[in-house]
Amino acid sequence: MLEQLIDALRVLPGVGQKSAQRMAYHVLERDRDGGQRLSEALASAVERIGHCKRCRDFSETELCATCASASRDGHQLCAIESPADRLAIEQATGYRGLYFVLQGRLSPLDGIGPRELGLDQLADRLGEGEVRELIIATNPTVEGDATAHYLAQIARKHAVRPSRLAHGLPLGGELEYIDRGTLAHAFGSRAEITE
Template structure:
């Protein structure tokens, strides 16, 4: 039983055998109540959290709270790779539109194509809804850029403005410690200073 729990913790990203072993022994020796609470929470989440039928994020309801909101701007659609990206954008408090979650990025080597990312669903959304702008918010990786390019190409057949989130130097960042690709993106994506 201990070994199976150890293997279960290893299913988490970044958790190796030693870290999993520490988790298991900590729960068994010092926090059995916490372990029982963790087990119950995991079962509850696994049984009740599904994908939103509109944006594909994780939700306890058929429609997540963002898709169900009447005050969100349904003409803007921000395309992100993961539900955690939505959380990060929402924390900024700036974006007031809706989302579409890919749950990954195009990667033919890994067998992840357009259908695995739900791009057919995205195309139906563009066809059937009054979307005026797609904001491509995929990560600034090779795969993220390829995915953004694919979506932009697909969306060009519709009369929709296609934008890409800016990538560049973070606030508090110093140029001498910034990689050359980030500096190149920052220079290419520069805008007028008011």
């Protein structure tokens, strides 16, 4: 039974044999109540959390709270790779538009293509005519860039203006420690200082 628990813990990302063992022992030695709570939380989340039919984010209801809200601006749509990105944007910015969650990025080798990312659904949405700007907030990685390129094409086809988050030096970073690609990009995209 202990072996089953250790095995089962390995479904969690980044958890190998050793950490799974440590986790199992920790729960059994020090926090059985917590283990019970985790068991229940997992069971009900797995059973009851589905996807919002409009933005594909996780949701217990057919339409998530953001999509259902009357106070969000339907003219702006922000495409993100994962639900965690939505949290990050909500916490850091004053963005009041809507989201579209790709739940991944184009990655042909892993069998993730336009269909898996719901791009048909996105195209339909842009075709409805309400969205004016598609803010593409995929990660600044090779695959994220390819996905952004593809999304921009879809947007243009529907006469929606695509935009992309700015790249450059992170605030508080030191030039010396910035990777070369970022530094080269920031240097090339330098902006004139106006009074």
